[in-house]
Amino acid sequence: MNIVVCVKYVPDAQADRTFSPDDNTTDRENVDGLLSELDEYPVEEALKLADATDGKVIVLTVGPEDATDAARKALQMGAHEAVHVQDDAIHGSDALATSKVLAAAIAKLEYDLILTGMASTDGSMGVVPAMLAERLGLPQITLASELTIEGGKAVIRRDNDASTEIIEASLPAVVSVTDQINEPRYPSFKGIMAAKKKPLQTWSLEDLGLTADEVGSAAAWTTVTSVAERPARTAGQVVTDEGDGGAKLVEFLAGAKLV
Amino acid sequence: MSQVLVLVDHVDGAVRKTTTELLTIAARLGEPAAVFIGGHPDAFDNASATLAEYGAQTVYRVEGEGIEDYLVAPKAEALAAVVAQAGDPAAVLLASSGENKEIAGRLAVKLDSGLITDAVDVQEGPVTTQSVFAAAFTVTASVTKGVPVITVKPNSAEPIAVAGVTPTVVTVPVTISEAARTAKITERRPKEKSGRPELTEAAVVVSGGRGTNGDFSPVESFADALGGAVGASRAAVDAGWYPHNSQVGQTGKQVSPTLYVASGISGAIQHRAGMQTSKTIVAINKDPEAPIFELVDFGVVGDLFKVLPQATEEVLKRKG
Ligand SMILES: Cc1cc2nc3c(=O)[nH]c(=O)nc-3n(C[C@H](O)[C@H](O)[C@H](O)COP(=O)(O)OP(=O)(O)OC[C@H]3O[C@@H](n4cnc5c(N)ncnc54)[C@H](O)[C@@H]3O)c2cc1C
Ligand SMILES: Cc1cc2nc3c(=O)[nH]c(=O)nc-3n(C[C@H](O)[C@H](O)[C@H](O)COP(=O)(O)OP(=O)(O)OC[C@H]3O[C@@H](n4cnc5c(N)ncnc54)[C@H](O)[C@@H]3O)c2cc1C
Numbered sequence: 001m002n003i004v005v006c007v008k009y010v011p012d013a014q015a016d017r018t019f020s021p022d023d024n025t026t027d028r029e030n031v032d033g034l035l036s037e038l039d040e041y042p043v044e045e046a047l048k049l050a051d052a053t054d055g056k057v058i059v060l061t062v063g064p065e066d067a068t069d070a071a072r073k074a075l076q077m078g079a080h081e082a083v084h085v086q087d088d089a090i091h092g093s094d095a096l097a098t099s100k101v102l103a104a105a106i107a108k109l110e111y112d113l114i115l116t117g118m119a120s121t122d123g124s125m126g127v128v129p130a131m132l133a134e135r136l137g138l139p140q141i142t143l144a145s146e147l148t149i150e151g152g153k154a155v156i157r158r159d160n161d162a163s164t165e166i167i168e169a170s171l172p173a174v175v176s177v178t179d180q181i182n183e184p185r186y187p188s189f190k191g192i193m194a195a196k197k198k199p200l201q202t203w204s205l206e207d208l209g210l211t212a213d214e215v216g217s218a219a220a221w222t223t224v225t226s227v228a229e230r231p232a233r234t235a236g237q238v239v240t241d242e243g244d245g246g247a248k249l250v251e252f253l254a255g256a257k258l259v
Numbered sequence: 260m261s262q263v264l265v266l267v268d269h270v271d272g273a274v275r276k277t278t279t280e281l282l283t284i285a286a287r288l289g290e291p292a293a294v295f296i297g298g299h300p301d302a303f304d305n306a307s308a309t310l311a312e313y314g315a316q317t318v319y320r321v322e323g324e325g326i327e328d329y330l331v332a333p334k335a336e337a338l339a340a341v342v343a344q345a346g347d348p349a350a351v352l353l354a355s356s357g358e359n360k361e362i363a364g365r366l367a368v369k370l371d372s373g374l375i376t377d378a379v380d381v382q383e384g385p386v387t388t389q390s391v392f393a394a395a396f397t398v399t400a401s402v403t404k405g406v407p408v409i410t411v412k413p414n415s416a417e418p419i420a421v422a423g424v425t426p427t428v429v430t431v432p433v434t435i436s437e438a439a440r441t442a443k444i445t446e447r448r449p450k451e452k453s454g455r456p457e458l459t460e461a462a463v464v465v466s467g468g469r470g471t472n473g474d475f476s477p478v479e480s481f482a483d484a485l486g487g488a489v490g491a492s493r494a495a496v497d498a499g500w501y502p503h504n505s506q507v508g509q510t511g512k513q514v515s516p517t518l519y520v521a522s523g524i525s526g527a528i529q530h531r532a533g534m535q536t537s538k539t540i541v542a543i544n545k546d547p548e549a550p551i552f553e554l555v556d557f558g559v560v561g562d563l564f565k566v567l568p569q570a571t572e573e574v575l576k577r578k579g
Binding site: 013024038095099118122124131133137139143159160162164167168169170180223226227228230237240246248249250254258 | 270330331332356357358361362363364365367368369371372373375376377390394395396398400401402404405438441443444445446450457463485503504509510517518529532540541543547552553555556557558559560561562565566567569570571572574577578
C-alpha cells in the first residue's frame with residue numbers, strides 16, 4: 001500500500017515565534033523550525049501500515065527551503081521517499097492556497113491512502129485535511145484516534161464531545177489522526193544514516209501546473225491587517241499556603257466578584 | 260441588509276449557547292439568519308423558539324435524507340445550498356469545534372471563499388480578531404474573496420436577547436450527492452454525561468493535572484461549588500485519570516472561561532494554548548517555580564489536597 005503523509009514545517013513552539021513586519025506573515029526564517037510534532041503521529045501510523053503491507057511511505061511538505069528538515073526527519077523515522085514543494089510564490093499562502101498546492105502535488109503521486117496530522121502547531125486551524133478531501137473528491141475520515149485498514153476500507157474511531165463514532169470509507173481516502181493514536185518512534189542512528197540516501201524531490205509550482213497568481217500572498221483569500229504582541233500579564237499575586245491558602249483564594253475570588 | 264448565516268449547534272433541538280453568541284455577533288454584521296440541520300420535528304420547534312429569542316430573522320430548515328449518517332461532507336453541501344438560497348450573504352458563522360471547522364473548510368473550498376478560524380471577536384467589516392501562538396499575539400484579519408466563512412470560539416460574545424422577533428421559516432430541501440456519502444458513520448456510542456456544564460461553554464473551569472495523583476475529587480468538589488466544569492491536563496488524561504474529552508490544551512479543548520483554576524498543573528506551552536485567553540487565571544501548585552504562576556492573577560503555592568477542600572468549604576459557607 002502506498003501512503004502519502006502530509007507534514008508541515010513549523011516554527012518551534014518553545015522558541016519566540018513572531019510575524020515578519022513587512023507583510024504580517026509568520027516569520028519562518030528567523031526562528032528555528034521543525035517537523036510539526038502533531039505530524040509525527042501520521043508518519044508513525046503510515047510506517048506501521050506500510051510495514052504490515054510491504055508498502056511505501058511518501059512524505060509531502062509544502063514550505064520554504066528549510067522545510068526540507070521536516071521531510072528529512074520523516075525520512076529518518078523510516079519514510080521511503082519525500083517530496084518538497086518549494087516556490088517563492090507560495091510564501092504567504094493561506095489555508096485555501098496551501099490545500100490547493102497540496103492537492104495538486106498529491107494528484108501527481110500514486111497512493112492508496114493520504115494521512116495528515118489533526119492540526120498544525122502554528123496555524124492550528126485543523127482544516128487542511130477536510131479541504132484536501134473536498135478538492136480531491138475523496139472520502140474524508142478525520143480526527144482518528146484509531147485506524148484499521150481492511151478489505152480496501154479504512155475504519156476509524158473518532159471521539160467527539162457527546163459520542164464516540166466508528167466511521168468507514170473505501171480507499172483511497174484522506175485520514176487525519178490525533179495524538180491519541182500511537183506513540184511516534186524516534187529516529188534511530190541507522191535511520192538517520194539511511195535517510196541521507198533516500199530520494200527527496202523538490203517540485204516548483206510549474207511542476208504542479210499551477211501559476212504564481214493562484215497561490216501565496218498574491219492570491220490570498222484572507223489578509224492579516226494587524227499584529228500585536230499581547231501585553232505581558234500584569235504579575236498576579238502569589239501567596240504561600242500557611243494553612244489559610246484556600247481561604248485567601250476565596251477572598252480573592254470574592255474581591256473579583258467571582259463567587 | 261444582507262443576511263449573516265449562523266449554523267445552529269443543537270442537541271435534539273436544544274440550542275447550544277455558542278449559537279446564541281453567534282446570533283448576537285451576526286446582528287453586528289447584517290441580518291441574523293439561522294441554519295438548522297437535522298433533528299426530529301419537535302426538535303425544530305424547540306430550537307426556533309430560542310433562535311427567535313436571540314434575533315434570528317430567518318430560519319433555514321434543511322431537510323435531507325441521511326445528512327446525519329455521514330461525516331461532515333453532507334453538512335458542507337447543505338450549507339452551500341443555503342448560501343445559494345440566501346443570495347449574497349455577508350458572512351457565514353460557525354462555532355469553532357473540530358467538526359464545524361471541517362465543515363467551514365469544505366464550504367470555503369466550494370464557495371472559493373476565504374476562511375478564518377478560531378476568531379475571538381468579529382466586528383463590522385467583518386474584521387476578526389484571533390489570539391495566536393498560545394495567545395502570545397493578537398491578530399486582526401479579514402476575508403478578501405468570496406463570502407467570509409468564519410468560525411468563532413465559544414464565549415466570544417455575551418448573547419443578547421431580542422424581543423418581538425418572529426422568524427420567517429424557509430425550508431430548504433437538499434439532496435445529498437453520492438460523493439458526500441462516502442464516509443459512513445456505522446456506530447455512534449453516546450458518552451456519559453457528567454451533569455456539569457459543557458467544558459468549552461462553562462463560565463468556570465477547574466482543572467487537575469499530574470499533581471492530583473489520580474484523585475480528582477477535590478477538583479470536582481471545587482468545580483461543583485462554583486458551578487463549573489472539570490478539565491484535565493494531558494498528563495492526567497494519558498494516565499487514564501480523566502476522560503480525553505476533558506483535556507484542555509493544544510490537542511484538547513480550547514477554553515476561555517471567566518475563571519480558570521489550574522491545580523497540580525505545571526503550565527506547559529501546550530496546556531497554555533488551551534486556556535491562556537481565560538479572563539481570570541488561578542493556580543494551586545506545590546512548586547513556586549512552576550511556569551503556570553507566570554500567568555496567574557492569583558496563585559497559591561501549596562498542596563492542592565489542602566488548599567482546594569478549604570476553598571470549597573469557604574465558597575459553600577459564603578453561599579450559605
Ligand atoms: C497564527 C496563524 C493563524 C492563521 N490563521 C489563518 C486563517 O484564519 N485563515 C487562513 O486561511 N489561514 C490562516 N493561517 C495560515 C494557515 O495556517 C496556513 O496557510 C496553513 O498552510 C494551513 O493551515 P494550518 O497550518 O492551520 O493547517 P491545519 O489544517 O491545522 O493542518 C492539518 C494538517 O494538514 C497538513 N498540512 C498543513 N499544512 C501543510 C503544509 N504546508 N505541508 C504539508 N502538510 C500540511 C499536515 O498534515 C497538518 O497536520 C494562519 C497561520 C498562522 C501561523
Ligand atoms: C504534541 C503535544 C501536544 C500536547 N497537547 C497537550 C494538551 O492539549 N494539553 C495539555 O495539558 N498538555 C499537552 N501536552 C503535554 C504538555 O507538554 C505537558 O506534558 C502536560 O501539560 C503536563 O501536564 P501536568 O501539568 O499535569 O503535569 P506536570 O508537568 O508533571 O506538572 C504537574 C505539576 O503538579 C504539581 N504538583 C504535584 N503534586 C502537587 C500537589 N499535591 N499539590 C499541588 N501541586 C502539585 C507539580 O509541582 C507540577 O508543577 C502536549 C504535548 C505534546 C508533545
